[in-house]
Amino acid sequence: MSLLSIEKINSGYGEIQVLLDISMHIHDGEVVSIIGANGAGKSTLLKTISGLIVPEAGSIQFDGETISGMSPDEIVNRALIHVPEGRRLFSLMSVYENLEMGAYSKRAESNFKENLQAVYQLFPRLQEREKQLAGTLSGGEQQMVAIGRGIMAQPRVLMLDEPSLGLAPVLKTDIFAAIKKIADEFGTTIVLVEQDVVNSLAISDRAYVMEQGQVVIEGTSAELMDDPQIKKAFLGL
Numbered sequence: 001m002s003l004l005s006i007e008k009i010n011s012g013y014g015e016i017q018v019l020l021d022i023s024m025h026i027h028d029g030e031v032v033s034i035i036g037a038n039g040a041g042k043s044t045l046l047k048t049i050s051g052l053i054v055p056e057a058g059s060i061q062f063d064g065e066t067i068s069g070m071s072p073d074e075i076v077n078r079a080l081i082h083v084p085e086g087r088r089l090f091s092l093m094s095v096y097e098n099l100e101m102g103a104y105s106k107r108a109e110s111n112f113k114e115n116l117q118a119v120y121q122l123f124p125r126l127q128e129r130e131k132q133l134a135g136t137l138s139g140g141e142q143q144m145v146a147i148g149r150g151i152m153a154q155p156r157v158l159m160l161d162e163p164s165l166g167l168a169p170v171l172k173t174d175i176f177a178a179i180k181k182i183a184d185e186f187g188t189t190i191v192l193v194e195q196d197v198v199n200s201l202a203i204s205d206r207a208y209v210m211e212q213g214q215v216v217i218e219g220t221s222a223e224l225m226d227d228p229q230i231k232k233a234f235l236g237l
């Protein structure tokens with residue numbers, strides 16, 4: 001059975017309909033990539049799952065419960081955590097204080113120390129820079145804080161919106177390796193929205209390709225890497 005089921009979702013912004021009849025099924029412990037060009041609706045999908053946008057039609061089930069229609073708070077309390085596009089750190093707060101902000105559910109509060117250790121084990125750099133203001137970190141370090149803040153919420157599902165955006169190739173490699181580690185070591189289910197198709201297929205089990213608000217291709221990541229359409233559209237082959 002799926003941990004997260006998206007059933008025939010229509011969603012958008014007022015009159016503007018972005019997602020059309022989207023269905024996806026994500027199983028416990030999987031890493032699933034969602035790839036697609038700019039404007040395909042990837043961020044709108046994550047916003048709809050996390051309750052920031054209420055879908056006009058369809059339903060979303062998480063762990064056997066209907067979550068579509070719930071508030072973002074209620075969804076966060078179920079450990080479905082969204083790390084939004086563009087990092088959104090508190091730039092005048094320290095690394096530590098930013099991480100602290102992630103731990104606002106009761107469960108996350110009571111496991112604060114263990115979760116912080118997990119973040120520092122994953123990103124030793126953040127421990128070294130614990131007291132530094134987030135706004136003065138490099139782009140890669142800021143992305144580590146954004147992901148770390150998500151881990152502080154002790155997610156069952158971690159949804160990452162373009163974590164590698166704007167990073168130098170060597171830093172991208174580090175971020176993708178860290179995401180893989182989160183899945184492998186903590187057993188966290190990961191929904192990975194990315195435009196870096198090569199790296200995201202390399203660390204994911206399955207993938208969905210979105211185009212103009214619809215799912216156009218789905219399959220295992222290995223299948224998609226060999227798909228001529230994917231090669232042509234995303235890999236420049």
Ligand SMILES: Nc1ncnc2c1ncn2[C@@H]1O[C@H](COP(=O)(O)OP(=O)(O)OP(=O)(O)O)[C@@H](O)[C@H]1O
Pocket residue numbers: 013016018036037038039040041042043044045085195
């Ligand atoms: N707040 C908004 N109000 C109106 N339209 C919006 C809003 N946010 C996004 N859109 C539109 O919805 C469509 C999908 O946007 P979305 O941000 O979901 O795409 P995306 O796949 O995440 O793209 P990118 O890769 O550039 O982040 C776009 O046409 C965009 O202009």
Ligand SMILES: [Mg+2]
Pocket residue numbers: 042043044085161
């Ligand atoms: Mg986006």
